[in-house]
Amino acid sequence: MGIQERKTRHKEDLRRRILEAAKKLFLTAGYEATSIRKIAKEIEFSPTTIYLYYKDKSDIIYALHQEGFQLLRQNFQPLMQVESPFERLKALGRCYIKFAFEHPDFYELMFVMKDPMEHLEINCVEASWEDGERVFDFLLRTVRDGQDQGYFKGLDATHVAMEAWASVHGMCALYVSGHLRSMMHVVFGDEDQERMIESAFRVLVHYLESTK
């Protein structure tokens, strides 16, 4: 059925256009500005039309969340080829931080905002956060590879991975939320945020390195 196919494609097309419009608004004007009505205006359709393609707003937000993970995985792609587990682990951390600095809105959507997680719990039967799991799994495997080389002796790989993730996420979260910025002037010296995080990350690497 060629016609049916074309129709389906057309439908998928508008679904994509809605998401693209949402993405544009999200990246240029932020989360607050990404309203159903503004998305509708952007694609020149009625607000109610959106609901023919997405269940509700959180459905769109979640789709954007998934787009962010696609982008993050693209950034991770080259790291797969780094043979030294420890070098790979370091590169992974640096790449993660770089992503947060380059795409703070996406980072917030992916790792800070509650909405996508709530959407997951409500709409998905298995309630499994596949995107997050895939990223954590990459980290976990890298830690295990590191253990084969004598790193993290006597430590549980899951706990090491968790601690590393929390550590790097903490830095990124404090950056994207503006908490780090609000402390820079007074508490820290004249270092800027990026340098501060770089320094903190080096401390983490020092810890990891000294487990060998």
Place this chain on the structure above:
Amino acid sequence: MGIQERKTRHKEDLRRRILEAAKKLFLTAGYEATSIRKIAKEIEFSPTTIYLYYKDKSDIIYALHQEGFQLLRQNFQPLMQVESPFERLKALGRCYIKFAFEHPDFYELMFVMKDPMEHLEINCVEASWEDGERVFDFLLRTVRDGQDQGYFKGLDATHVAMEAWASVHGMCALYVSGHLRSMMHVVFGDEDQERMIESAFRVLVHYLESTK
């Protein structure tokens, strides 16, 4: 002028009552449910009356943010007496995590949400986040005390403190946002969130300890 004084007190009284109502709504029904109109209904005043005592909503949110820090400092109080710097550091971390688990809404308001930081940048000339600085300063002093005892050799105290804060904040942020929860079933074993964080924290302590 006793009358003037009484008037001022009465005015301060209503200001307090507004904040108490906001706090009640915030803690029982969450941030979303804390609207100007609902606060007004709670204290049985018109919504516009609120604006006679607080500039806008973010002003109330910020006041609540400050209340949270008061509570956190109360929790920290007993730790001041711990003489061993390293033990104090460990207790500080545990206390911080405990606070996040016991008051997740406050934690989010204090360390995750952007609104209070934006309020700070807009309304305060010096734009200094005093509450955050005081907490970080306590951490920093503890790290420096630790250095006097031979810990963190060759490392900058500020960077060590930053890394430690980021690490613990990362755990708490992943908890309060629900990201940790969404990963528990599949990736980690049958451990629950609190145990997972406890384990990750122990890894951090292990790192810190091995710098001596």
Place this chain on the structure above:
DNA sequence: TTTAAAAAGTTAACACTGTTCACTATTTTT
């Protein structure tokens, strides 16, 4: 004590938000 001024509080409205229901075109199938 009456009157003018200042303070406190309210009503109605504006411009938004997500979402739903009833309706109208358009297209496809019978």
Place this chain on the structure above:
DNA sequence: AAAAATAGTGAACAGTGTTAACTTTTTAAA
């Protein structure tokens, strides 16, 4: 050509923060 399914819309509901104009209450002065 008629019936049925699909696609899209307008109006409305119940909320949100916020402001301007108005009323009531309280205070201060004549």
